[in-house]
Amino acid sequence: MNDSSTLISKENLSSFLSVLPFLVFADNMQKGLVFSLVFVFALSSAGLTSILLPQSIDKNNRFWLSCFAAAAASSIAASTLRLLDPLLYESCYTRIFLASITVPVLKMSVPLKNSYETEKYIEKILLALAYGLLILIFGVFREFLAYCSLSTDSTLPKIMVFPMAGEASGAFILLGLAAAFVKAVFLKNKRINP
Amino acid sequence: MNFIRLIFYFSFAGNILIHWGLTGSREDTENISFRFALVFLCISSVSAIFFGIFYTFILCPLKLESLSPVVFLIFIYIVFYILNALLKSKNKSLNLNAKGFHIIMVVYAIAVTTGFLPIKPLRIFISAFACAFGALAAAWFLENIMKRLDLEDIPQVFKGSPIRLISVGLMAMAFYGIEISFFSLV
Numbered sequence: 001m002n003d004s005s006t007l008i009s010k011e012n013l014s015s016f017l018s019v020l021p022f023l024v025f026a027d028n029m030q031k032g033l034v035f036s037l038v039f040v041f042a043l044s045s046a047g048l049t050s051i052l053l054p055q056s057i058d059k060n061n062r063f064w065l066s067c068f069a070a071a072a073a074s075s076i077a078a079s080t081l082r083l084l085d086p087l088l089y090e091s092c093y094t095r096i097f098l099a100s101i102t103v104p105v106l107k108m109s110v111p112l113k114n115s116y117e118t119e120k121y122i123e124k125i126l127l128a129l130a131y132g133l134l135i136l137i138f139g140v141f142r143e144f145l146a147y148c149s150l151s152t153d154s155t156l157p158k159i160m161v162f163p164m165a166g167e168a169s170g171a172f173i174l175l176g177l178a179a180a181f182v183k184a185v186f187l188k189n190k191r192i193n194p
Numbered sequence: 195m196n197f198i199r200l201i202f203y204f205s206f207a208g209n210i211l212i213h214w215g216l217t218g219s220r221e222d223t224e225n226i227s228f229r230f231a232l233v234f235l236c237i238s239s240v241s242a243i244f245f246g247i248f249y250t251f252i253l254c255p256l257k258l259e260s261l262s263p264v265v266f267l268i269f270i271y272i273v274f275y276i277l278n279a280l281l282k283s284k285n286k287s288l289n290l291n292a293k294g295f296h297i298i299m300v301v302y303a304i305a306v307t308t309g310f311l312p313i314k315p316l317r318i319f320i321s322a323f324a325c326a327f328g329a330l331a332a333a334w335f336l337e338n339i340m341k342r343l344d345l346e347d348i349p350q351v352f353k354g355s356p357i358r359l360i361s362v363g364l365m366a367m368a369f370y371g372i373e374i375s376f377f378s379l380v
Contacts, residue, residue: 013219013355018299024215064271071264078260094306095214097262101299168212169370172363180356187351 015131018103022135024171025095029150030088032139035095038077040132042099045073047108047125059111066109071100104128142166142174197320204307204324207373211332212366214303218296218333220340220358226333234297235326238304241269242322243315245305266302300329332369336362 022039026032049069053062078096082089099105107124143150145165147158164170210216245266253259308321339361348357 014296017217017219018296020217021215021299021303067267068264071267075260075262075264082260093260094262097266097306098214098299098302100267101302103296167367167370168215169363169366171215172359172366176352176356176359176361176363179359180351183354183356184351 012127015103015107015127018101019131019135020175021095021098023138023175024168025092026135026139026142027146027166027171028143029136029140030152031092032136032143034081034088034092035099035139036132036136038074038096039099039102039105039135040129041077042070042073042102043105043108043125043128043132046070046100046105047121050109050111053111062111063109066111067100067106070105070109071097074100104131138171138175142171145174197317200317200321201324204321205328205331206369207375208307208325209328209332209369210300210303210307210325211329211362212369212373213307216296216300216303216329217336217358217362220337226330226337231330234301234330235323237273238301238326239319239322241273241301242305242308242325243318244269246309246318247315249309262306266305270298270301300326304329332365336365339365 019039022035026035046066046069050062050066053065057065074097077099078089078093081093081096104124104127108128112118112121140150142165145162146160147166148161149158151158160166165174245262248265249259249262253261253265304322304325307325308318336358340358343357343361352360
């Protein structure tokens with residue numbers, strides 16, 4: 001993307017774009033919470049597998065095994081959701097599986113080269129957790145904007161006040177406006193503290 | 195006639211850009227060559243057929259739909275090793291980067307979208323091909339919009355990712371309109 005400033009690095013941008021399907025689909029608090037939890041679950045599974053696997057295993061195979069752990073984690077999460085709320089499962093289970101192939105999860109699957117990379121690894125974890133939180137907040141924000149209320153029961157009939165916020169197109173536009181706002185704040189800070 | 199409707203639906207109205215929010219970065223979209231497009235169309239269509247058949251004949255009857263990601267990852271793993279072996283024979287290597295995985299996500303979306311169709315391999319193949327074509331066309335449209343916007347005097351804060359996301363939103367709105375108009379026909 002043509003970001004003239006260096007506010008967003010290319011790596012972070014690819015991570016953000018891979019999380020975009022969740023942000024677009026999370027049009028209410030429930031979906032936001034589900035995607036957020038699944039994302040964090042898949043991420044921790046991939047990270048733990050990558051750390052706990054013995055060093056004797058080839059690096060390439062360790063990466064793929066961590067990917068499989070993330071995929072298995074999303075499968076377990078989907079099965080649990082099916083038991084808890086079959087309606088919600090029907091509406092979002094295809095997207096749940098995307099969690100295992102998002103860039104932050106795959107980055108966690110890449111094995112550490114040496115112990116000096118631990119700090120970098122912690123940074124990756126924090127950033128990925130921030131994405132999880134972002135999915136939840138964005139779901140809550142969109143539901144509030146669309147219905148002017150928040151509810152944990154998606155079957156309740158509700159009146160839409162601002163329908164665009166509940167649509168995919170509205171999600172993109174809201175994200176664009178949010179990105180512009182964040183960029184404006186960064187640019188202002190940069191001008192004050194060059 | 196049904197096939198024409200199906201192609202229209204997957205290419206435009208049912209575009210994965212709207213349904214999945216799978217938009218690539220500018221680097222991803224501005225270097226789409228004919229060769230890349232052809233390879234992408236083939237991989238998407240073939241993987242959708244395999245996934246569709248496996249999903250309908252094995253996962254669904256056994257009520258194991260939740261194993262879809264593991265199955266899909268196994269397919270990807272097989273494709274990765276086949277490609278790697280082919281490239282190694284030509285003294286090249288498969289460089290897996292973030293861009294590569296973005297493509298995998300799009301392929302997954304196509305496979306899942308078309309995998310739920312009634313099982314007819316030709317139907318899945320055509321739908322997946324149209325779906326992949328739709329994704330490429332949307333990326334190409336977006337790239338052209340961005341090139342035109344580069345010539346406009348837009349505010350500094352909107353330059354780059356914000357204007358790109360807003361443009362995608364407006365495109366999605368247009369596609370959504372088409373979907374509402376034609377959904378009943380499919």
